[in-house]
Amino acid sequence: MPRNVPGIIVILVGLLLLVDFVVINPTLVDVSNAVLRLVVLLAAAAGITGASFLVMRHGRAVLDGSPHRLESSVLIVGLVAMLATGLYPGSQGAADPAVRWMVTALLAPLVASLFAMLFVFLLVAVRRGMLLRSRQMRVMLLAAAVVIVLLLPLGGQLGGWLAAVAAWSEAVPIGAVFRGLLIGVGILVAVQATRILLSVNPADD
Amino acid sequence: MPNPGELLGGLVSFIGQQVSASSLRLGPVPAAAIFLIMLVLLSLVARPSARWTLRDVGRLGAVTRAMALAAESGGTAAFSLGTAGLVRGVSAVQRIQTLVALPILAHVARAAARAGVPFRVTTNDPLTAQLAASAVADAHRRTATQEREQRSSVEYLGEGRAVAAASAIVDPAAPAAAFVAGGLSEEALLLLVGTSQGAAWTSFGTAAASQAPAVVMTGDGTMIGPELLQATSDLRPGSERIAVLAANRLLLAAIVVILVGSAVALLAGVDLAVTLAGG
Numbered sequence: 001m002p003r004n005v006p007g008i009i010v011i012l013v014g015l016l017l018l019v020d021f022v023v024i025n026p027t028l029v030d031v032s033n034a035v036l037r038l039v040v041l042l043a044a045a046a047g048i049t050g051a052s053f054l055v056m057r058h059g060r061a062v063l064d065g066s067p068h069r070l071e072s073s074v075l076i077v078g079l080v081a082m083l084a085t086g087l088y089p090g091s092q093g094a095a096d097p098a099v100r101w102m103v104t105a106l107l108a109p110l111v112a113s114l115f116a117m118l119f120v121f122l123l124v125a126v127r128r129g130m131l132l133r134s135r136q137m138r139v140m141l142l143a144a145a146v147v148i149v150l151l152l153p154l155g156g157q158l159g160g161w162l163a164a165v166a167a168w169s170e171a172v173p174i175g176a177v178f179r180g181l182l183i184g185v186g187i188l189v190a191v192q193a194t195r196i197l198l199s200v201n202p203a204d205d
Numbered sequence: 206m207p208n209p210g211e212l213l214g215g216l217v218s219f220i221g222q223q224v225s226a227s228s229l230r231l232g233p234v235p236a237a238a239i240f241l242i243m244l245v246l247l248s249l250v251a252r253p254s255a256r257w258t259l260r261d262v263g264r265l266g267a268v269t270r271a272m273a274l275a276a277e278s279g280g281t282a283a284f285s286l287g288t289a290g291l292v293r294g295v296s297a298v299q300r301i302q303t304l305v306a307l308p309i310l311a312h313v314a315r316a317a318a319r320a321g322v323p324f325r326v327t328t329n330d331p332l333t334a335q336l337a338a339s340a341v342a343d344a345h346r347r348t349a350t351q352e353r354e355q356r357s358s359v360e361y362l363g364e365g366r367a368v369a370a371a372s373a374i375v376d377p378a379a380p381a382a383a384f385v386a387g388g389l390s391e392e393a394l395l396l397l398v399g400t401s402q403g404a405a406w407t408s409f410g411t412a413a414a415s416q417a418p419a420v421v422m423t424g425d426g427t428m429i430g431p432e433l434l435q436a437t438s439d440l441r442p443g444s445e446r447i448a449v450l451a452a453n454r455l456l457l458a459a460i461v462v463i464l465v466g467s468a469v470a471l472l473a474g475v476d477l478a479v480t481l482a483g484g
Contacts, residue, residue: 050331184431
């Protein structure tokens with residue numbers, strides 16, 4: 001396939017979806033919906049391919065006697081169990097009670113226990129950041145220290161003053177930084193979307 | 206069989222019917238504005254010819270040196286494409302972070318291929334894995350190092366943000382150079398700390414503003430917010446990059462001179478507006 005054919009397809013589909021966004025036309029809606037259905041099919045095919053490769057890789061690890069064969073076995077057993085409960089005759093798919101039980105009783109606690117380690121990893125990250133001695137890290141630690149002082153649970157006039165300064169900090173300087181980041185991201189998303197539509201990449205520049 | 210005249214007439218009739226069946230969703234002015242913005246982006250922004258910032262975003266300019274150090278120490282390089290992916294990302298802003306990370310991946314993959322460093326890419330999105338595999342293969346083809354391609358790998362870790370974070374934490378392999386670029390969410394700290402364990406050289410980036418602290422704390426080179434999207438445009442090796450960087454530093458010096466000079470002039474009581482505009 002010539003190198004510019006995918007780029008042309010991307011441009012045509014992008015323009016079609018853009019025109020469909022601006023113009024109300026029944027034919028355009030039908031064509032756009034057909035294209036989007038193709039995208040969903042592509043995603044489904046990619047999902048099946050990815051899962052197949054995952055099984056092949058971990059199956060090979062089990063068969064070859066890899067040091068991680070136990071973990072690979074657990075992954076394959078979990079995958080088979082989830083597929084069996086979601087695809088057995090008469091199953092309700094993702095809404096099947098067995099699938100729901102596996103998600104709520106097994107997956108959700110596993111994920112929750114992983115994220116429970118966030119505090120420990122935050123301390124590890126702070127230590128690593130201090131070792132890096134970057135200017136950004138110094139500014140961030142200073143700002144964090146100021147915010148901790150502002151959020152001290154104190155009463156009286158001092159507490160009220162600290163709370164007022166904390167609210168001002170959140171609304172003005174911190175809010176300004178976040179708004180600046182979001183505006184910058186928004187502008188550059190538009191730029192990069194255009195570059196992708198035109199198939200412009202650094203190698204072409 | 207219709208003659209050409211009837212065919213043309215039918216075509217004109219079809220176009221007329223489609224036009225009469227259409228209406229503008231946003232009104233004439235917003236619709237014109239959208240197309241005008243597209244036109245401006247197409248003509249001006251799609252091929253930027255200058256860097257927008259002064260610093261080497263994400264230390265991507267030093268990737269070659271990082272790979273040389275990795276090769277010297279016999280280490281590997283690891284690249285994670287974040288956790289947003291292309292199929293599984295729920296918003297366009299998350300998906301485009303994965304897309305813009307692919308040229309960065311290609312840049313790093315070329316450096317790794319040239320240096321002969323084993324390169325490992327991980328992702329939790331199947332479509333992204335396919336694109337990453339293409340990028341890595343292309344890097345070896347461009348650098349004429351296909352014989353080293355077997356030492357590079359692209360791994361689909363499985364579905365979910367937690368999967369990518371858990372894999373990074375428990376992976377016993379400590380790469381000499383570690384990269385993370387793409388959409389991140391609440392798992393960012395786990396993924397970044399796990400990836401940076403044992404790495405002598407790191408470069409992390411995400412456009413998710415809420416995850417900026419995690420990037421700052423764990424990465425030697427950082428791409429925060431718009432910098433990740435901008436970095437792709439800055440991947441221009443060679444003398445041109447150095448010249449533009451030098452020009453930008455001259456611009457910074459000029460801005461400092463103007464600001465300091467203006468402040469001095471204001472303190473001295475000179476009305477700059479009157480001086481410049483006359484009157």
